[in-house]
Amino acid sequence: MFITGIILITIGVTFSTLGALGLVRMPDLYNRLQTSTKATTLGAFSTIIGVGFLNPSWLIKTIVIATFILLTAPISSHNLARASHKWGIPLSDKTSVDKYDSKAGKEE
Amino acid sequence: MKKTEFITGSFIALTLVVLLGIFFFQALFQPSYEGKVMPVDNVNLKNRVSLHYVLKNVNNASKYLAMHGMRYFNNRSSVPSQTITYGKSKNLEEGSANEVTSIVVNYRGFDTLGEVTVLFISIIGITMLIGGVVEKKWIKPSLIVRTGSKFLFPFILLFGVYIFIHGHLTPGGGFPGGAVIASGFLLLLLGLENYRFNTKASKVIESLAGLTFVCIGLIGLFTKNSFLANFIPTGTVGLLYSAGMVSLIYVVIGIKVGAELSTGVAELKEGNKND
Amino acid sequence: MIILLYLAILVLGLSALCAIFTKDLLVSVVALGVNSLIVSALFFLMxxxxxxxxxxxxxxxxxxxxxxxxxxxxxxxxxx
Structure with a gap:
């Protein structure tokens, strides 16, 4: 139980650190959004589950909280990316394909 | 002319902020002396609520003050002899396990009635000011957002109801529960494009909740000779049906605050076209 | 613990100054939200x-x- 919790918390902290690194290193908004979403979903998710494993009486509550994070964070990230694309924030120079601009923009 | 005024004003504000910061940091660096800082290490977190409950019990505390003087409040280790255990003690002066709740609703219940009235008046002001504003065009939300907000709304509502029903046992209460319910309605307003908030029904619910609050106070006035007195027997500490009037009033406050805040947000979003 | 408090107070002051001095009102509102969030975390720590x-x-x-x-x-x- 204890070792499982420590391993999960280590995974979460690693992903949060990588997300912070990607926030500095990535060229434009969309790539930064992708890395920070990874950090919030997997990093926060496994950290909270790990805390639940360290203290087993909290496990049910932590699973509920983690499920809520797992449901909400991708939706909010998707909506942020969509709104900034419609607002007209430019992509970086290295981007080669932009499928959303040509196809789905006309559909809705 | 205006720019120099702005620069001087911001300079004065900055110096004030720096002075305040120095003041606070000085207070943080001072060594803590006995009687002001709570000893965190001695408190077992599971018994924390019932340990503090003793200090809240006013009749016992005044008895102790007469016996021991102010030394009782300075020294936390000398807890009165009547220990109150979670889930066993019965028929106390006031049965809620969360001491903040008992102060807000029971001992200072009249102030809470005033706070709810202030919120009601501010929502009336928003409704009057926003009338006649033309609705602007919104970008249509995508399929993921629509499905997600439809799926998440009942859970957010359930969480708000949980917060205000368990207000006398766990941290929380009527105001946070109502705010969580209003944020759920905000999610529905932003996520679904053709959702219309029923303003009339929410106003009726809010008025009924306020009327119930005053009626509970009046029952206390007629039975115990004091407005908002506790007239329901207080059960065992820590159970759901325990605190007598406190849980009842918190349910009413939660419904009222939730209806008020969601009415304000809805009117701000779509303008007031009905009247 | 005490380092966490200092960091929180630092970010609190920075977000408050950002909310005052920026010209874009939307940025100001977001800074105010960050300020509120840190204040709530400080309340929980206290x-x-x-x-x-x-x-x-x-x-x-x-x-x-x-x-x-x-x-x-x-x-x-x-x-x-």
């Missing part, structure tokens, strides 16, 4: 969970939305 829940729900959630709706009905940029 053993006041009741106030922390209220601050997180009203300060960071609802009042940000209310300010954004008010900016939608008026202008986004601050006038000189």
């Amino acid at each position: 053993h006041a969970p009741d106030v922390a829940i209220t601050e997180a729900a009203i300060g960071a959630g609802l009042s940000t939305a209310i300010y954004v709706f008010a900016i939608r009905h008026t202008k986004r940029q601050e006038e000189k």
Whole structure:
């Protein structure tokens, strides 16, 4: 139980650190959004589950909280990316394909 | 002319902020002396609520003050002899396990009635000011957002109801529960494009909740000779049906605050076209 | 623990200054939301969970939305 919790918390902290690194290193908004979403979903998710494993009486509550994070964070990230694309924030120079601009923009 | 005024004003504000910061940091660096800082290490977190409950019990505390003087409040280790255990003690002066709740609703219940009235008046002001504003065009939300907000709304509502029903046992209460319910309605307003908030029904619910609050106070006035007195027997500490009037009033406050805040947000979003 | 408090107070001051001195009102509102969130975390660290829940729900959630709706009905940029 204890070792499982420590391993999960280590995974979460690693992903949060990588997300912070990607926030500095990535060229434009969309790539930064992708890395920070990874950090919030997997990093926060496994950290909270790990805390639940360290203290087993909290496990049910932590699973509920983690499920809520797992449901909400991708939706909010998707909506942020969509709104900034419609607002007209430019992509970086290295981007080669932009499928959303040509196809789905006309559909809705 | 205006720019120099702005620069001087911001300079004065900055110096004030720096002075305040120095003041606070000085207070943080001072060594803590006995009687002001709570000893965190001695408190077992599971018994924390019932340990503090003793200090809240006013009749016992005044008895102790007469016996021991102010030394009782300075020294936390000398807890009165009547220990109150979670889930066993019965028929106390006031049965809620969360001491903040008992102060807000029971001992200072009249102030809470005033706070709810202030919120009601501010929502009336928003409704009057926003009338006649033309609705602007919104970008249509995508399929993921629509499905997600439809799926998440009942859970957010359930969480708000949980917060205000368990207000006398766990941290929380009527105001946070109502705010969580209003944020759920905000999610529905932003996520679904053709959702219309029923303003009339929410106003009726809010008025009924306020009327119930005053009626509970009046029952206390007629039975115990004091407005908002506790007239329901207080059960065992820590159970759901325990605190007598406190849980009842918190349910009413939660419904009222939730209806008020969601009415304000809805009117701000779509303008007031009905009247 | 005490380092965490200092960091929180530092970010609190930075977000408050950003909320005052920026010209874009939307940025100002977002900085105000960050300020509220850190204040609620500080309340929780100082053993006041009741106030922390209220601050997180009203300060960071609802009042940000209310300010954004008010900016939608008026202008986004601050006038000189």
